[in-house]
Amino acid sequence: MVKRVSGNYLRTYRKRSGISQQEIARLLGYKDQWQVSRHERSRTSPKLFIALAYTKIFRVSVSVLFTALDGLADQMVEENLAVFERDLRSRKPAGRPSMAHKRKIKWLDDRKQSKETAHLS
Amino acid sequence: MVRRQKTIEGNGPSIVAPSDRILALEVRSQRVGFIVLQGRDQILDWGIRTYGKQEADAPSACCAKVATLLELYSPAVMVIRRRNPALKQSRGTVRAIAAKLAGEARQRSISCRFMTADEVRRFFARYECTTKDAVASRIAEWFPDLAWKLPPPRKFYDPESYNMAVFDAAATAMAFIGTND
Numbered sequence: 001m002v003k004r005v006s007g008n009y010l011r012t013y014r015k016r017s018g019i020s021q022q023e024i025a026r027l028l029g030y031k032d033q034w035q036v037s038r039h040e041r042s043r044t045s046p047k048l049f050i051a052l053a054y055t056k057i058f059r060v061s062v063s064v065l066f067t068a069l070d071g072l073a074d075q076m077v078e079e080n081l082a083v084f085e086r087d088l089r090s091r092k093p094a095g096r097p098s099m100a101h102k103r104k105i106k107w108l109d110d111r112k113q114s115k116e117t118a119h120l121s
Numbered sequence: 122m123v124r125r126q127k128t129i130e131g132n133g134p135s136i137v138a139p140s141d142r143i144l145a146l147e148v149r150s151q152r153v154g155f156i157v158l159q160g161r162d163q164i165l166d167w168g169i170r171t172y173g174k175q176e177a178d179a180p181s182a183c184c185a186k187v188a189t190l191l192e193l194y195s196p197a198v199m200v201i202r203r204r205n206p207a208l209k210q211s212r213g214t215v216r217a218i219a220a221k222l223a224g225e226a227r228q229r230s231i232s233c234r235f236m237t238a239d240e241v242r243r244f245f246a247r248y249e250c251t252t253k254d255a256v257a258s259r260i261a262e263w264f265p266d267l268a269w270k271l272p273p274p275r276k277f278y279d280p281e282s283y284n285m286a287v288f289d290a291a292a293t294a295m296a297f298i299g300t301n302d
Contacts, residue, residue, distance in 0.1 A: 012165045016266045041193055
């Protein structure tokens with residue numbers, strides 16, 4: 001279950017456009033505005049298809065619209081990757097390290113490097 | 122002499138971090154205008170919440186409406202314009218509502234500040250805005266997202282525009298930010 005987080009910008013972008021919840025609901029194919037209201041208040045998270053539809057309506061990326069959820073996903077993945085990397089590096093293969101093992105280590109290093117480069121730029 | 126804003130708990134910290142959210146409220150009888158700012162220049166939400174006519178229930182009803190905003194945006198500061206105590210309507214309901222709202226904010230560990238009408242007026246006098254319409258126009262310039270809500274200049278025989286409460290709340294927020302710089 002996705003943790004309830006406040007910090008999406010659906011309402012802000014909708015208000016900027018002057019469009020009502022009912023009109024957005026119609027654009028998304030809902031019968032009424034209640035789902036849109038729930039999404040705006042972070043009561044429920046939209047399905048992937050609906051989240052993509054929101055990005056098409058407002059012409060901004062998912063990470064901009066759902067900032068808190070994006071942050072939460074980032075935090076979760078980074079924490080789990082750190083544990084994964086620690087396990088991977090501490091695992092001593094019986095013989096020679098397999099190609100897959102080497103590949104994973106290299107991928108993790110590349111990922112870290114690209115993240116640092118992106119951060120610096 | 123520069124007066125500091127009074128908080129409910131006394132004089133709190135006067136500086137708001139640039140990324141902090143500010144909820145500014147304009148309490149009127151039967152409705153409350155609000156604006157939510159992130160930092161100084163990003164506007165997150167604005168609008169008007171109505172809370173009905175029953176005078177005895179008014180503070181609780183208004184508080185319930187504002188509580189949804191506090192929950193949704195978790196602002197660092199809530200700013201309310203203090204009404205002129207000489208005005209008849211300020212003596213009763215509106216003042217009780219403001220006190221109740223401040224209590225609600227305190228419960229959620231949100232700092233609550235009161236700005237007097239005079240402080241808001243003095244802040245906008247720097248920008249040569251001396252009338253409500255001029256202040257609202259200036260707000261619409263600063264926040265183009267609000268421009269389409271800007272009411273036309275009021276004639277003396279017209280009632281005040283419904284949307285003016287939003288611009289008054291925005292003016293209070295900007296005056297708060299301006300006096301805390």
